[in-house]
Every structure is written in structure tokens, then in C-alpha cells.
Amino acid sequence: MTLKEIKELLQAEVITGDDCLDMEITSAGGSDLMSDVLAFGKPGILLLTGLSNAQSVRTANIIDAKAIVYVRGKKPDKIGIELAREKGIPLLSTKYMMYTACGLLFSHGLSGVSRLPHKK
Amino acid sequence: MMNNENELSQHFEITGGDFSKAGKTSTSIKEILQEIGIDPLIIVRMAIAAYEAEMNVVMYAQRGVLTLNITPEKLRLKLEDEGPGIENIDLAMQEGFSTATDEMREMGFGAGMGLPNIKKNADKFEISSTPGKGTSLNIIICLDKKG
Numbered sequence: 001m002t003l004k005e006i007k008e009l010l011q012a013e014v015i016t017g018d019d020c021l022d023m024e025i026t027s028a029g030g031s032d033l034m035s036d037v038l039a040f041g042k043p044g045i046l047l048l049t050g051l052s053n054a055q056s057v058r059t060a061n062i063i064d065a066k067a068i069v070y071v072r073g074k075k076p077d078k079i080g081i082e083l084a085r086e087k088g089i090p091l092l093s094t095k096y097m098m099y100t101a102c103g104l105l106f107s108h109g110l111s112g113v114s115r116l117p118h119k120k
Numbered sequence: 121m122m123n124n125e126n127e128l129s130q131h132f133e134i135t136g137g138d139f140s141k142a143g144k145t146s147t148s149i150k151e152i153l154q155e156i157g158i159d160p161l162i163i164v165r166m167a168i169a170a171y172e173a174e175m176n177v178v179m180y181a182q183r184g185v186l187t188l189n190i191t192p193e194k195l196r197l198k199l200e201d202e203g204p205g206i207e208n209i210d211l212a213m214q215e216g217f218s219t220a221t222d223e224m225r226e227m228g229f230g231a232g233m234g235l236p237n238i239k240k241n242a243d244k245f246e247i248s249s250t251p252g253k254g255t256s257l258n259i260i261i262c263l264d265k266k267g
Contacts, residue, residue, distance in 0.1 A: 049228075051228040055227050062167045063164060
């Protein structure tokens with residue numbers, strides 16, 4: 001799924017990274033807790049979060065997340081936006097709540113990074 | 121930065137309580153590893169360990185020094201901080217145990233995942249602490265095997 005499709009599905013606003021909308025996204029994870037993103041995130045994911053301070057962008061950069069979607073209409077602060085520009089991480093903002101935003105993406109085929117063992 | 125044929129070493133100073141700069145050091149460490157051309161999956165592991173260690177200093181200590189050491193065989197990250205130290209290391213190593221304040225949690229941290237996550241990303245992890253004085257971490261990630 002491209003970032004452009006994600007933007008349309010979530011009726012999201014692009015905060016920075018307009019030129020990156022062709023980016024291909026293959027998995028995503030949602031959390032407001034950066035500790036958990038660092039523990040369970042995987043390189044290449046789209047991060048959905050409601051945490052709008054600069055640590056969200058730093059965390060995304062550290063784990064090599066491809067892009068961030070802020071949920072519940074949140075928007076990052078100036079420091080976060082600057083950092084995202086510098087690191088080439090597109091930032092989007094959607095008014096959907098976390099559950100709905102994740103559900104919309106998942107139901108359109110974007111998989112998660114679940115660690116549950118497969119049942120035999 | 122110290123540099124000789126087989127080893128590169130750099131110190132980074134971290135100030136406790138300075139949330140505005142939190143994460144800068146780990147971002148620099150990540151950039152250094154990228155410039156050298158280290159395997160991206162190993163870089164992510166070291167970057168996560170460095171970020172967790174840096175956040176611990178910012179959240180709990182007065183100051184700390186992170187030292188990154190790179191040899192052809194391994195990456196080593198040493199942290200020495202001056203701070204309250206850890207009373208019970210076994211407890212601190214348990215996922216979910218945390219003494220974080222509301223301010224730390226508002227930053228998205230303090231879930232009690234930090235130290236266990238550093239250990240998970242390291243090939244070798246050592247921790248020692250003197251309550252009232254500070255904490256030392258020694259984190260090693262090997263380069264000579266596939267991570």
C-alpha cells in the first residue's frame with residue numbers, strides 16, 4: 001500500500017513529506033508508548049501514534065520506521081516537524097481515533113507486526 | 121573522536137532532565153554507524169540500545185557519558201552515569217517495572233521496557249549500580265556474525 005493510499009483511506013493531512021507519497025508501506029504498528037514502539041517495532045513500519053512530541057519522530061528514526069500517522073487529529077510540535085524533514089520521515093495527521101485508523105488500514109490489507117505465535 | 125587503524129571511539133555527554141535534547145546522542149550514534157557502513161539491522165539494534173540508555177540518563181540521572189567503541193569485530197557502548205543508581209537490579213530488569221514519573225510517561229517513556237529492551241538487542245549486556253552514586257552499562261553487539 002502506498003502512503004498516498006493511506007492518506008486517502010484515513011482522510012489524512014500531510015504535514016511534511018508531500019514528495020514521498022509514492023513510498024510503499026508493507027506493515028504498520030500503533031502505540032502511544034514509545035517504550036513499546038522501541039521494544040516491539042520493526043524497521044520499515046508505518047507508525048500510528050497519538051504522541052505528538054518530538055520523541056515520536058526520534059523513536060521512528062531510531063527504529064527505521066518509514067512514516068508516521070498521528071491519530072485523533074494530533075500534530076507534532078515544531079521540533080518534531082523539523083527533525084522529520086531532516087531525516088526524510090513523512091508525517092501525516094488523521095482525525096480518526098487509533099482503533100479506527102488501524103482498523104481501516106488493516107482491513108485494506110496492511111498487516112501488523114504481531115508477535116503471537118501461529119497456532120497449529 | 122579517537123581514531124586508529126582498528127578502533128574508533130567517541131564520547132557523548134548527556135545531561136539529566138534535559139528532555140528537549142533527549143535522543144540527540146543516539147541519533148548521532150546511528151549516523152556514525154551509517155557512515156561507516158554497518159549492517160542496517162545491527163544499526164537498529166545499537167540505536168535502540170543507545171536511545172533507551174540515553175533516555176534513562178535524561179529521566180533519572182544528573183549526567184552521563186556514553187562511549188561508543190567500534191572495532192572490526194564488535195560495537196561496544198558503555199554508559200557511566202551519576203545519579204540515584206538502582207536499588208534492585210533484578211527488579212529493574214523485569215519488563216513492566218518502572219519508577220517513572222508522570223512527566224516521563226507523557227514523553228511516551230517509563231513503561232518499564234528500557235533495560236530489558238537493551239538486553240534483548242545486545243549480544244552481551246552487563247549492568248552494575250551503586251545506589252546513591254550511579255549506574256554503569258556495558259553493551260556489546262558483535263559484527264562478525266549475522267544478527
